[in-house]
Amino acid sequence: MDQMESTAAEEWQFGLWSALCLELLSRAALAHISPVLLADPRNWRNLTHALGSAPTAKKFSPSSIPTKEVLARLSELLPEFTDELAGFCSQHVERRNAELHSGEAVFAGLGTADWLPKFYKASQTLLESMGKELADFVSDPVNAKEMVDSLEDAVAKSVKQDIGAHSKVWSNRNEKDREEAALQASTWASRHMGHRVQCPSCGSQALLHGTASGPVATEVGEDEVVQRQTMLPSSFECIACGLKITGYSKLSACGLGDVFSEKTTYTAAEFFELYTEEELEEARAEMPEYEPDFNEY
Secondary structure: OHHHHOOOOOOHHHHHHHHHHHHHHHHHHHHHHOHHHHEOOOOHHHHHHHOOOOOOOOOOOOOEOOHHHHHHHHHHHOOOOOHHHHHHHHHHHHHHHHHHHHOOOOOOOOOHHHOHHHHHHHHHHHHHHOOOOHHHOOOOHHHHHHHHHHHHHHHHHHHHHHHHHHHHHHHHOOHHHHHHHHHHHHHHHHHOOOEEEEOOOOOOEEEEEEEEEEEEEEEEOOOEEEEEEEEEEEEEEOOOOOOEEEOHHHHHHOOOOOOEEEEEEEEHHHHOOOOOHHHHHHHHHHOOOOOOOOOOO
């Protein structure tokens, strides 16, 4: 971070150091949960190394998982580290790869407005997961926070414009068309997988989709097992007016950012992978008959 801030923002080195910084910060956040999560599972000795044990093999060189996998694990383990942030981090790290490994001058023509606010947002999220703040990381946290806030304001403005445009088109349709479209949307929302919500543009039934976030809660009953997974909203679709919204920040800005649960019910046999009574009877019928053997010792 010191190297990044010692370079002028318009210089290509500024972007390169930011990408390296973001990669190490994401690894630190995953290691904060457990260092074992960074160990490459292809060699079990990497796990013991992550646990702090001395190597048990000669010429052992520990290795960690790729950054892409680091980001994927963080997006599942940290609800606040959304798919949007993970996607930006992945894209920014790929820029670093292109700069270093292919010789492509990626950062030379890249304006900071395209990535710097998102960089600070991702950094803030990862730092907070470790109990730290932007002030612990950057020399000018006030300006960095202003960039993060401006990012949220821009998102809110953009999504409100989209909703307003679809709402205007919807109001211009005749009443019969609106009724038919709303009925079709209600049927569609009931038959498709997703969380049913009311469209902020036309008020019809619509679907909210999400990504798994946090641990799975399991309830074991006498005859069935119920699992509930917390879902973080990631996309919205209304077939009545055609409104589509992608990204948690936009969904949150228009009141669709509340988490919801995905419920899955299994029979005890399905969940525990047990045989049913019918399967057991079929297996017994197919078993060959053996003569009694009294010669076992």
